[in-house]
Amino acid sequence: MTNEDTSGIEPPRSTFKTTLIRVLVVQVVALAVLALIQLRYTP
Amino acid sequence: MHWINWLIVVVYLAYVIIDGIRRSKDTDTIHGYFLASKSLPWWVVGLSVMATQLSAVTMIGTPGQGATDGIRFIQLYFGLPLAMVILGVTLVPFLHGSGVFTAYEYLESRFDARTRSLTAFLFLLSRGMSVGAIMAAPGVVLSAIFGIPLVWSVALIGVPTIIYTMIGGVQAVAWADVKQMVLIIVALLAIVVVLLIKMPIPPDDALRIAGATGRLKAFDFSFDLTETYTFWSGMIGGTFLMLSYFGTDQSQVQRYLAAESVDAARSSLLMSAYWKIPLQGLVLMVGVLVFVYYQFTAPPLLFNPTHEAAVVAERGAAYDALQQEYASTFTLREQAARATADATDETDAAAAMERFLAREAEIQAIRGRALSLAEEVTGEASRDTNYIIPRFVLSELPIGLTGLFIAGVLAAAMSSIAAELTSLSTTSVIDFYRRWVKDDADDAHYLRVSRAATVFWGIFACMVAIYAATLGSLIEVVNRFGSFFYGSILGVFLLAMMPRTNGTGSFFGLLVGMGVVAAVAFGAPDVSFLWHNVIGAVTVVIVGQVLGGRGDTREA
Numbered sequence: 262m263t264n265e266d267t268s269g270i271e272p273p274r275s276t277f278k279t280t281l282i283r284v285l286v287v288q289v290v291a292l293a294v295l296a297l298i299q300l301r302y303t304p
Numbered sequence: 305m306h307w308i309n310w311l312i313v314v315v316y317l318a319y320v321i322i323d324g325i326r327r328s329k330d331t332d333t334i335h336g337y338f339l340a341s342k343s344l345p346w347w348v349v350g351l352s353v354m355a356t357q358l359s360a361v362t363m364i365g366t367p368g369q370g371a372t373d374g375i376r377f378i379q380l381y382f383g384l385p386l387a388m389v390i391l392g393v394t395l396v397p398f399l400h401g402s403g404v405f406t407a408y409e410y411l412e413s414r415f416d417a418r419t420r421s422l423t424a425f426l427f428l429l430s431r432g433m434s435v436g437a438i439m440a441a442p443g444v445v446l447s448a449i450f451g452i453p454l455v456w457s458v459a460l461i462g463v464p465t466i467i468y469t470m471i472g473g474v475q476a477v478a479w480a481d482v483k484q485m486v487l488i489i490v491a492l493l494a495i496v497v498v499l500l501i502k503m504p505i506p507p508d509d510a511l512r513i514a515g516a517t518g519r520l521k522a523f524d525f526s527f528d529l530t531e532t533y534t535f536w537s538g539m540i541g542g543t544f545l546m547l548s549y550f551g552t553d554q555s556q557v558q559r560y561l562a563a564e565s566v567d568a569a570r571s572s573l574l575m576s577a578y579w580k581i582p583l584q585g586l587v588l589m590v591g592v593l594v595f596v597y598y599q600f601t602a603p604p605l606l607f608n609p610t611h612e613a614a615v616v617a618e619r620g621a622a623y624d625a626l627q628q629e630y631a632s633t634f635t636l637r638e639q640a641a642r643a644t645a646d647a648t649d650e651t652d653a654a655a656a657m658e659r660f661l662a663r664e665a666e667i668q669a670i671r672g673r674a675l676s677l678a679e680e681v682t683g684e685a686s687r688d689t690n691y692i693i694p695r696f697v698l699s700e701l702p703i704g705l706t707g708l709f710i711a712g713v714l715a716a717a718m719s720s721i722a723a724e725l726t727s728l729s730t731t732s733v734i735d736f737y738r739r740w741v742k743d744d745a746d747d748a749h750y751l752r753v754s755r756a757a758t759v760f761w762g763i764f765a766c767m768v769a770i771y772a773a774t775l776g777s778l779i780e781v782v783n784r785f786g787s788f789f790y791g792s793i794l795g796v797f798l799l800a801m802m803p804r805t806n807g808t809g810s811f812f813g814l815l816v817g818m819g820v821v822a823a824v825a826f827g828a829p830d831v832s833f834l835w836h837n838v839i840g841a842v843t844v845v846i847v848g849q850v851l852g853g854r855g856d857t858r859e860a
Contacts, residue, residue, distance in 0.1 A: 280392065280570075284385045284577045291581045295378065295522035302515025304657075 312707030317464050320480055324468025327476040333747045337473035337754055338405050338730045339562045346568035348478050350575030353559045355481035360442035360717035362587060368689035370591020374519030378588055379533045381581050383543030388577035392570040394801060395551045400566045405734040407557040414800040416807030424735035426789050427554055435724040436768020442717045443769050448610040449694045458769045465718045466762035469725045470755050474562050477722040484715035491712030492586055494705050499593040509645040510596040516657050519592050530830040541834025548794040548837055554727035594696050599641040605630050607691035611678040618681045630670045637663035729757040791837030792817030795844025809852035817844035
């Protein structure tokens with residue numbers, strides 16, 4: 262397969278950036294909840 | 305188990321088979337059978353991806369791990385969201401757009417037939433054995449819990465799975481996964497609700513007791529290569545593991561190849577990116593809450609009923625003595641736990657917590673002696689952790705919810721096994737039979753062969769599961785061998801997306817990568833397996849790039 266073959270299905274860069282930001286935000290929230298639980302309840 | 309619970313299990317099994325047959329309408333071509341004619345919406349594929357990854361071990365073993373070791377296991381998944389995003393912009397569009405049936409088929413168009421055949425062969429070897437192990441784990445537990453022969457528990461899981469997978473192909477498997485995923489989540493939430501209702505102390509106090517024993521410690525920032533679950537092994541090693549699993553393992557690739565578009569395929573993976581960590585957190589939290597619950601309700605000294613019976617039969621007096629010691633220490637620990645919850649000021653709470661932790665250490669020591677006794681008598685590793693949740697479910701959940709949970713365990717097992725069977729069948733037929741044996745037959749012929757291959761792999765998996773005890777060391781060897789090439793295969797796919805690489809570079813890169821990982825595994829056995837994926841992938845890329853600079857090269 263060449264670059265030419267797949268050029269039509271490459272995602273636009275802005276979509277990737279938006280997705281990356283969303284996923285990172287969700288992950289940061291999830292990690293923050295875990296950190297909060299650890300800090301509050303682990304002596 | 306009460307007949308209503310059995311009825312729920314039977315209704316679930318019947319429904320899965322009937323629905324599988326109903327979904328087999330458009331599977332008269334191999335494109336329909338293996339790829340659902342690329343018609344599946346993103347949310348179906350997304351739930352199927354999650355159901356495939358969630359096996360019965362997740363339902364039984366992982367909460368057990370939460371009960372004994374806490375939630376630190378969750379760090380394994382820290383790299384997953386990033387891996388999903390990377391795959392969404394790299395391999396997914398390549399594979400979905402190239403019109404292939406298998407990930408390995410793509411490697412021939414990019415490199416050569418030997419790279420394709422070697423990677424496909426490695427997949428068949430590891431997955432063929434692991435699907436047996438996936439079936440054996442719940443089979444052994446259900447057999448011990450219900451006191452039925454292993455053959456029956458394996459058949460309970462294997463036969464319905466083979467039937468709906470063989471008849472309906474990927475379409476039936478994916479739609480069954482949707483319902484199975486819903487069932488699994490409902491079962492887990494039901495347990496959490498029951499635990500919170502039956503818990504004699506408020507949730508905040510329950511978490512304080514769990515936290516005091518270190519079970520709510522989710523982060524370990526030490527950079528220790530020998531420690532399996534740390535923040536860094538999860539973020540770095542975990543990312544490579546998830547890239548390998550979701551990007552190059554046919555059991556996962558086949559899910560998103562069946563998506564209706566590249567966007568649908570990408571979105572389906574993002575569902576895991578968003579939900580995997582919370583879901584895994586829920587599974588582990590079930591275990592943590594069960595641990596706290598058992599501070600106030602005496603659990604059995606040994607959770608594995610088969611081992612318990614064997615110890616009672618052979619070393620009854622020694623076990624009785626342990627039981628008595630356990631009962632009196634349990635009462636003292638319970639009093640300390642209640643005092644911790646009832647304490648009105650910080651000084652009292654600290655003193656009560658200190659007493660509680662001392663009693664908890666005594667209880668763990670007694671359990672350790674009981675486990676040693678069981679190992680001595682049975683000659684088997686205890687694996688008692690896997691029996692904590694089933695014993696809790698059978699003794700503590702109300703009628704109906706027990707059946708729901710057992711159906712959930714079967715659903716988790718069947719969704720993973722079905723995905724493995726379709727992927728094994730696809731790889732056998734597409735990468736070997738059609739490629740090397742008969743490349744000019746019509747669709748009807750390939751469809752017959754595909755169904756036969758599904759049945760073959762299903763029976764093979766059942767046989768491995770039934771003889772798992774005698775094949776124990778062999779399965780371990782194959783699984784260990786599997787960890788040698790997981791990251792290396794990812795390296796081959798990374799090479800496929802790079803310029804200046806060729807078949808020679810990828811083929812020998814794969815061999816060198818596997819060799820280096822094997823050397824690390826044997827030379828430094830303490831290094832966590834999560835780092836093997838990083839080492840394998842990086843080695844293959846370096847060797848492939850060096851060798852790819854020589855001879856003919858094809859542009860990526």
